[in-house]
Amino acid sequence: MNKRRSSDSAIRVIESFDALPLEKRLEIFSQLSPQARQELLQVVPRAGEIVRRISEEEMFVSIKELGEENASTLISLTTGKQLQYALDMDFWKKEMFNTEAAMRWLNILARIGQEKILHFVQISDPELVVTVMKELVSVVIREPDMDILEQNDSLPDFTLDDLFYVHFKIPGSEDVVISLIETIFAWNTEYYFTLMEELARGVPLENEEAARKTRLARLADRGFPEFDEALDIYRYMQRQGLTASEPEHPEPVDFPGNADRPLLKYPLKIVETDNLFKRCLEKLSHAADRDRVAQELAHLANKVIVADTKDPGSIDDLHGSLRKVSGYINIALEESCGDDLDTAVRLVQANHLEILFRRGFSIIMDVRKEALGLLRHYEGGVENLGHPLAALVQGLMQKRPLYASHVLGQGKAREFNSMEDICRIRDLLSVTQVEESWEPV
Numbered sequence: 001m002n003k004r005r006s007s008d009s010a011i012r013v014i015e016s017f018d019a020l021p022l023e024k025r026l027e028i029f030s031q032l033s034p035q036a037r038q039e040l041l042q043v044v045p046r047a048g049e050i051v052r053r054i055s056e057e058e059m060f061v062s063i064k065e066l067g068e069e070n071a072s073t074l075i076s077l078t079t080g081k082q083l084q085y086a087l088d089m090d091f092w093k094k095e096m097f098n099t100e101a102a103m104r105w106l107n108i109l110a111r112i113g114q115e116k117i118l119h120f121v122q123i124s125d126p127e128l129v130v131t132v133m134k135e136l137v138s139v140v141i142r143e144p145d146m147d148i149l150e151q152n153d154s155l156p157d158f159t160l161d162d163l164f165y166v167h168f169k170i171p172g173s174e175d176v177v178i179s180l181i182e183t184i185f186a187w188n189t190e191y192y193f194t195l196m197e198e199l200a201r202g203v204p205l206e207n208e209e210a211a212r213k214t215r216l217a218r219l220a221d222r223g224f225p226e227f228d229e230a231l232d233i234y235r236y237m238q239r240q241g242l243t244a245s246e247p248e249h250p251e252p253v254d255f256p257g258n259a260d261r262p263l264l265k266y267p268l269k270i271v272e273t274d275n276l277f278k279r280c281l282e283k284l285s286h287a288a289d290r291d292r293v294a295q296e297l298a299h300l301a302n303k304v305i306v307a308d309t310k311d312p313g314s315i316d317d318l319h320g321s322l323r324k325v326s327g328y329i330n331i332a333l334e335e336s337c338g339d340d341l342d343t344a345v346r347l348v349q350a351n352h353l354e355i356l357f358r359r360g361f362s363i364i365m366d367v368r369k370e371a372l373g374l375l376r377h378y379e380g381g382v383e384n385l386g387h388p389l390a391a392l393v394q395g396l397m398q399k400r401p402l403y404a405s406h407v408l409g410q411g412k413a414r415e416f417n418s419m420e421d422i423c424r425i426r427d428l429l430s431v432t433q434v435e436e437s438w439e440p441v
Contacts, residue, residue, distance in 0.1 A: 014043055018045050022053070026050060030263055034065040034071075035066060051077045051078070051082075053263050056081050057264060058265060058266055059082040059085075061318070068090075069108065072108065075112060081123075083120065084124070084218070087128075088215045089313045091128070092212065093311060097211075106120075106176050110176045110179045114179060117180055127210040128211040128215075130198055131203075131207060133180075136169055137177060140154075140155055140156060140165045142155060142164075160181060166181070222299070223303055224302045224312065225306060226306075227306055227307070238362070239359065241359065242336060242347060242350075242351055243355075261291060264295060264298060265294065268294050276330055276337070276341070276344050279341055280341065280344050281348075283345050289348075293348065296353040297325060300325045301324075304321040304324055305317060305321050323417070325353075328357045328364075329356040331359075332347075332359035333356065334418060335360075336359075363419075364422070367422055367425055367426060374429055388407040396425065402416075403416045403417075
């Protein structure tokens, strides 16, 4: 009886949820953990309506936080753009094709079913499909004028058409690759024969490069520029470069054209530290502001990933980049506003977040310049500065500066995230502090 009541109650909850307007369902969905999101989509009748409104980045982060192997429902529901974005992120590592990642994804897609394998083929550039296949198989063409019995010993075991014979390069990949080949053949035989002939004749080196460039062009629209362009986020920014004017908002803010904006919430969730920037985000009252900030945070983190040569497919690197971005923005706000929340909110509204990020980075560079000026007066280098200044300056002098909080008993070295970090080093750099901690060679 209790089980029946529980089942009836669950049905009523699902029916109540499904009766809500789409915007309200999306709001509830956005507040759930990745696991809860997947469980919800497994039971609601109109899951597709929600999925189509999830941004490609948001879906990718949900899948990665669950782990691809545990996210089969989310992956099965992905739209073409969502799936393509996930594969763009994971199929390549340091601009090289990642066979291991491709095999992992193909295994997942095959377990979901042939429809998802077909979805992968349909949304992928032909150059990518060829790149994938050449890593998994080698293909031999049977000589049509020779007796098949005479060729049997020299041909691989598998063929679908008695013309192209397939050798599997990766042990254990046979079932997945056969499923992929059969799906392509059933969907478009002309595509199949073109693909197999290209594999048999030899794939030119330019093919993988073409696949890579097409991917980079797509990712550029998501805030993943080329390396040289990404380095612009580390250009010095003077304090007067910030705009303090009050922005104007259209009335009403949530105008109808915004009704179908894609769901992008993960950047706001990852900014967890209770600092001035976090309090600004909580005080933003306009949906347009929140959406803009989320988009700019996502793109900024992507630029940091490129500039710092991190892995775009790593959820840890993404979280780390977002924390770095939010920390630098917080430093810029604290320098300009102290603890004045209203002024900080106006700065966030009036400035592109990249400007605030660059100002935060520039403040760190100013401290580095001060440290270098001090070091010019001493022989023997950083190590002569004593504890804890020596370690703090060493972290500051890294190509990408780190705050050596571990020497202060505060965990491991981390990104700079507040003016308190800056002031601590500046205090230690003062002549009095240096003389007190001086340890001659």
